Amino acid sequence: MAVFGIDLGTTYSCIAYVDDVGRPTVLRNLEGTDTTPSVVFFESPDNVVVGATAKDSAVLEPDLVVSRIKRDMGHDVPRVRHGRPYTPEEISAFILRKLADDARTDTGEPVEDVVVTVPAYFGAAERDATHKAGQIAGLNVIDIISEPIAAAITYGLLNPERDHTIVVYDLGGGTFDTTVITLRGGDIEVVCTDGDHELGGADWDDRLVEHLAERFEQEHPDAGSPLLDKQSEQQLRRDAEDLKKTLSARTQHVVRVMHEGRVATVEVTREGFAELTRDLLDRTVEITRRTLDTAAAKGVTSYDHLVLVGGSTKMPAVAETLQKELQLEPRLQDPDLAVAKGAALYAFEETYRRLLRAGEHDRAEDMAARAGLSPDQQERIAARTIKTVASRGFGIVVTDRDTRRRTVEHLVHANDALPAAVTRDFYTVDPGQTGVDVEVMEQAGSVESGELEDNGLIAEGVLRIPPGKPAGWPIEVTFALDTAGLLQVTSRERETGEALELRVQIGGMSEEDVAESRAALSKVQVS
Numbered sequence: 001m002a003v004f005g006i007d008l009g010t011t012y013s014c015i016a017y018v019d020d021v022g023r024p025t026v027l028r029n030l031e032g033t034d035t036t037p038s039v040v041f042f043e044s045p046d047n048v049v050v051g052a053t054a055k056d057s058a059v060l061e062p063d064l065v066v067s068r069i070k071r072d073m074g075h076d077v078p079r080v081r082h083g084r085p086y087t088p089e090e091i092s093a094f095i096l097r098k099l100a101d102d103a104r105t106d107t108g109e110p111v112e113d114v115v116v117t118v119p120a121y122f123g124a125a126e127r128d129a130t131h132k133a134g135q136i137a138g139l140n141v142i143d144i145i146s147e148p149i150a151a152a153i154t155y156g157l158l159n160p161e162r163d164h165t166i167v168v169y170d171l172g173g174g175t176f177d178t179t180v181i182t183l184r185g186g187d188i189e190v191v192c193t194d195g196d197h198e199l200g201g202a203d204w205d206d207r208l209v210e211h212l213a214e215r216f217e218q219e220h221p222d223a224g225s226p227l228l229d230k231q232s233e234q235q236l237r238r239d240a241e242d243l244k245k246t247l248s249a250r251t252q253h254v255v256r257v258m259h260e261g262r263v264a265t266v267e268v269t270r271e272g273f274a275e276l277t278r279d280l281l282d283r284t285v286e287i288t289r290r291t292l293d294t295a296a297a298k299g300v301t302s303y304d305h306l307v308l309v310g311g312s313t314k315m316p317a318v319a320e321t322l323q324k325e326l327q328l329e330p331r332l333q334d335p336d337l338a339v340a341k342g343a344a345l346y347a348f349e350e351t352y353r354r355l356l357r358a359g360e361h362d363r364a365e366d367m368a369a370r371a372g373l374s375p376d377q378q379e380r381i382a383a384r385t386i387k388t389v390a391s392r393g394f395g396i397v398v399t400d401r402d403t404r405r406r407t408v409e410h411l412v413h414a415n416d417a418l419p420a421a422v423t424r425d426f427y428t429v430d431p432g433q434t435g436v437d438v439e440v441m442e443q444a445g446s447v448e449s450g451e452l453e454d455n456g457l458i459a460e461g462v463l464r465i466p467p468g469k470p471a472g473w474p475i476e477v478t479f480a481l482d483t484a485g486l487l488q489v490t491s492r493e494r495e496t497g498e499a500l501e502l503r504v505q506i507g508g509m510s511e512e513d514v515a516e517s518r519a520a521l522s523k524v525q526v527s
Contacts, residue, residue: 002017002107002109002111002113003017003018003113003114003115003142003344003347003348003351004016004017004100004103004111004113004114004115004344004347005017005024005114005115005117005150005340005341005342005343005344005345005346005347006096006099006114006115006116006117006340006343007117007147007150007337007339007340007343008038008070008092008095008096008116008117008118008130008133009035009038009070009172009173009174010038010068010070010071010172010173010174010175010200010202011037011038011067011068011172011173011174011200011201011202011311012035012036012037012038012173012311012336013035013036013038013095013099014026014027014034014035014036014099014336014337014340015027015099015100015102015103015111015114015340016337016340016341016343016344017103017107017344017347017348018344018345018347018348018371019371020370020371020372021371021372022371022372022373022377024154024157024340024341024342024344024345025341025344026337026340026341027102027103027106027107028102028106029051029098029099029102030102030105031051031052033052034336034337035336035337036050036051036052036095036098036099036102037050037051037052037054037055037067038067038068038069038070038095038173039051039054039055039058039065039066039067040054040065040066040067040069040091040094040095041053041054041057041058041061041064041065042064042065042066042081042082042086043057043064044082045082045083045084045524046523046524046525047524047525047527048094048524048525048526048527049526049527050094050095050097050098050526050527051098055067055238058234058237058238059231059234059235059238060231062230062231062233062234063230064081064082065234066079066081066086066091068173068174068202069088069091069092069095070088070092070174070175071174071175071197071198072088073088073089073092073122073125073126073129073130073133074088074122074123074125074126074127074128074129074458074508075088075125075508076508079091087508087509087517088129088133089129089132089133089136089508089509089514089517090133090136090517090521092129092130092133093133093134093136093137093517093521094137094521094524094526096114096116096133096134096137096139097137097138097526098526098527099111100114100137100138100139101526111139112139112140113139113140113142113347113351114134114139114140114141114142114347115141115142115143115144115145115343115344115346115347115350116130116131116133116134116141116144116145116343117144117145117146117147117150117339117340117342117343118130118144118145118146118147118485119146119147119170119172119175119176119177119195119197120146120147120148120149120170120177120179120190120193120195120391121175121176121177121193121194121195121196121197121391121392122146122175122197122391122485123391123392123442123443123456123458123485124394124442124458124481124485124486124487125442125458125508126197127144127484127485127486128486128487129508129509130144131144131484131486132509132514135514135518136514136517136518136521137518138518138522142347142350142351143346143347143350143483143484144484144485144486145343145346145386145484146177146179146190146193146388146391146485147170147172147177147309147310147339148168148170148177148178148179148181148190148193148309149179149181149188149190149342149346149386149388150338150339150340150341150342150343150346151168151170151307151309151333151338151339151342152166152168152181152183152188152307152342153188153342153345153346154333154334154338154339154341154342154345155168155183155305155307155333155338156183156186156188157345158333163182163183163184163185164182164183164304164305165180165181165182165183165300165302165303165304166180166181166182166183166303166304166305166306166307167179167180167181167288167291167292167303167305167306167307167328168180168181168307168309169284169288169306169307169308169309169313169318169322169330170195170309170310170339171200171201171284171308171309171310171312171313171318172200172201172309172310172311172312173200173201173202173310173311173312174197174198174200174201174202175195175196175197175198175199175200176195176196176197176199176200176283176284176287176310177193177194177195177196177197177287178193178194178195178284178287178288178291179191179192179193179194179291180192180193180291180292180294180295180300180303182300186380186383186384187384187385187386187387188384188385188386188387189385189386189387189388190387190388190389191294191295191298191300191389192291192294192295192298192389192415193291193389193391193415194287194290194291194294194414194446195287195391196283196287196446199280199283199284200310200312201244201310201311201312203277203280204244204277204280204312204315205237205240205241205244206240207276207277207280208240208243208244208268208273208276209227209233209236209237209240210227211266211268211276212226212236212239212240212243212255212257212266212268213225213226213227213236213257215257215264215266216257216259216262216264216266219262219264220259220260220262220264223259223260223262224259224260225259226257226258226259229259229260232258232259232260235258236257239255239257243255243268243273244273244315245314247268247269247270247273247315248314248315248316250270251269251270251271252267252268252269252270253267253268254266254267254268255267255268270316270317273317274317277317281317281318281321284318285321285322285325285326287446288322288326289325289326290446292326294415303328305328305329305331306322306326306328306329306330306331307330307331307333308322308330308331308332308333308335309333309335309338309339310335310339311335311336313330313332313335314332314335318330319332346386348367348371349381349384351367352364352367352368352378352381352382353381353382353384355367356382368381386483387417387418387483388417388418388483388485389414389415389416389417389418390412390413390414390415390416390418390420390481390485391414391485392414392442392443393410393412393413393414393442393443393448394410394411394412394440394441394442394443394479394481394487395408395409395410395411395412395440395441395455395479396408396409396411396426396438396439396440396441396477396489397437397439397441397452398426399429401427401429401471401472404429406452407450407451407452408441408449408450408451408452408454408455409426409450410443410448410450411424411477411479412479412481412487413448414443414448416481418481418482418483418485419480419481419482419483420479420480420481421478421479421480421481422478422479423476423477423478424476424477425474425475425476425477426474426475426477427471427472427473427474427475428465428469428471428472428473428475429471430471431469431470431471432467432468432469433465433469433471433473434464434465434467435462435463435464435465436462436463436465436475436491437460437461437462438460438461438462438463438477438489438491439457439459439460440457440458440459440460440487440489441455441456441457441458442455442456442458443455444456458487459489461491463475463491463492463493464493465493466493466495473493474494475491475492475493476491476492476493476494477489477490477491477492478490478491478492
């Protein structure tokens with residue numbers, strides 16, 4: 001009974017499982033690498049290519065390639081390829097299918113039950129979209145967990161000797177978050193989290209792209225910008241990513257920028273690269289400081305380690321700056337693979353615990369035996385708890401009866417302990433109202449605000465009211481946010497003898513949409 005953990009990344013993804021000696025193991029793809037580029041090439045309406053080949057195809061056929069789709073999760077921004085619009089969930093499903101198919105080839109076992117990780121700062125809509133991407137890919141998504149929790153599970157496995165309080169600094173390809181976590185006797189508790197899901201290593205790449213293009217234009221002002229030609233731009237992006245990686249090992253490197261038959265030779269130093277991107281790194285430090293301040297308000301003021309996760313933390317400037325600014329010793333911990341390994345461990349342990357709770361002790365024991373777990377290890381797994389917090393605040397739009405001003409009243413707040421269930425009464429504004437609009441809002445900025453523009457609409461619906469009711473008629477609203485960060489909103493009109501209930505589904509795709517996409521995309525070949 002194999003279960004798998006998937007790190008679905010902005011730029012690279014990978015999949016892992018617990019092997020027959022109880023170790024979390026990353027499975028290599030058919031190309032022989034641990035990580036797969038999160039790039040999709042729509043070769044034809046019936047054939048999709050994912051990974052390194054797709055990334056290479058971006059240079060020659062950029063209009064048929066999609067990358068960085070993770071940044072669009074939870075948003076209605078379809079990409080049209082071969083005349084068909086594909087949602088972010090569907091494009092992510094192709095990446096998940098590639099990972100699952102390659103893992104099945106590697107292990108000889110079907111990939112069905114999975115845990116998928118998301119950035120800690122992902123909101124309800126993004127988490128729901130990730131869950132639906134897994135469903136479209138034909139997978140049973142056991143749970144959605146935050147990347148820092150997955151990293152902390154791996155950290156706990158590698159450092160079992162004592163309890164720890166750690167800061168997880170997670171700088172991936174497209175997202176950044178920082179999380180304070182305590183590990184006590186094997187239990188994991190998130191104290192607080194913060195982040196920016198539009199800040200990541202891809203932004204460092206973009207700065208290099210702009211710099212290289214600018215240097216080319218300075219040398220060849222009559223040739224135009226390479227950024228105005230899609231093929232030249234894609235090649236430049238490949239060169240910029242390679243340059244970034246090279247500057248992690250070398251102090252300088254030379255790049256040849258080619259466009260319109262012209263060539264510019266550009267030398268970039270590690271120091272120069274750090275200066276180009278100083279403000280980006282400073283933003284991560286600012287968010288980390290804010291997280292430490294929030295933790296301090298909760299009574300956590302000392303730390304054992306600053307754990308660096310995500311491939312972008314391999315840039316030397318990251319560790320150097322964090323140590324200087326925060327006076328914490330950074331520890332680079334398997335940055336590319338730690339999240340997938342932690343997700344695999346979580347998937348294994350959660351499946352084991354669910355079997356025990358369901359009374360299926362024989363299956364649980366068989367699962368433990370296959371992984372070579374001792375009775376003590378089984379006992380620890382059965383007892384382990386993981387506690388997390390809300391990444392953002394959630395509320396509904398309310399209208400002042402006198403001024404008619406519309407604001408957001410939050411029922412769940414950022415860093416509230418999960419699961420959270422809050423019920424509150426709200427009231428109609430006008431006499432004789434036959435319905436109320438239920439508008440579910442999510443905190444958009446780093447600070448909670450009641451202003452509409454500081455929040456994003458993630459779901460809406462209409463609850464009908466019996467006729468003839470006076471103004472101020474009560475409406476009960478319940479927000480239930482589970483440990484995966486998925487939100488369920490229930491709005492109820494209470495009256496003797498009857499009750500009307502509206503369930504608001506978070507996310508752009510309905511369950512019917514998901515089923516249709518799963519059926520349609522199952523006919524598409526993914527390689």
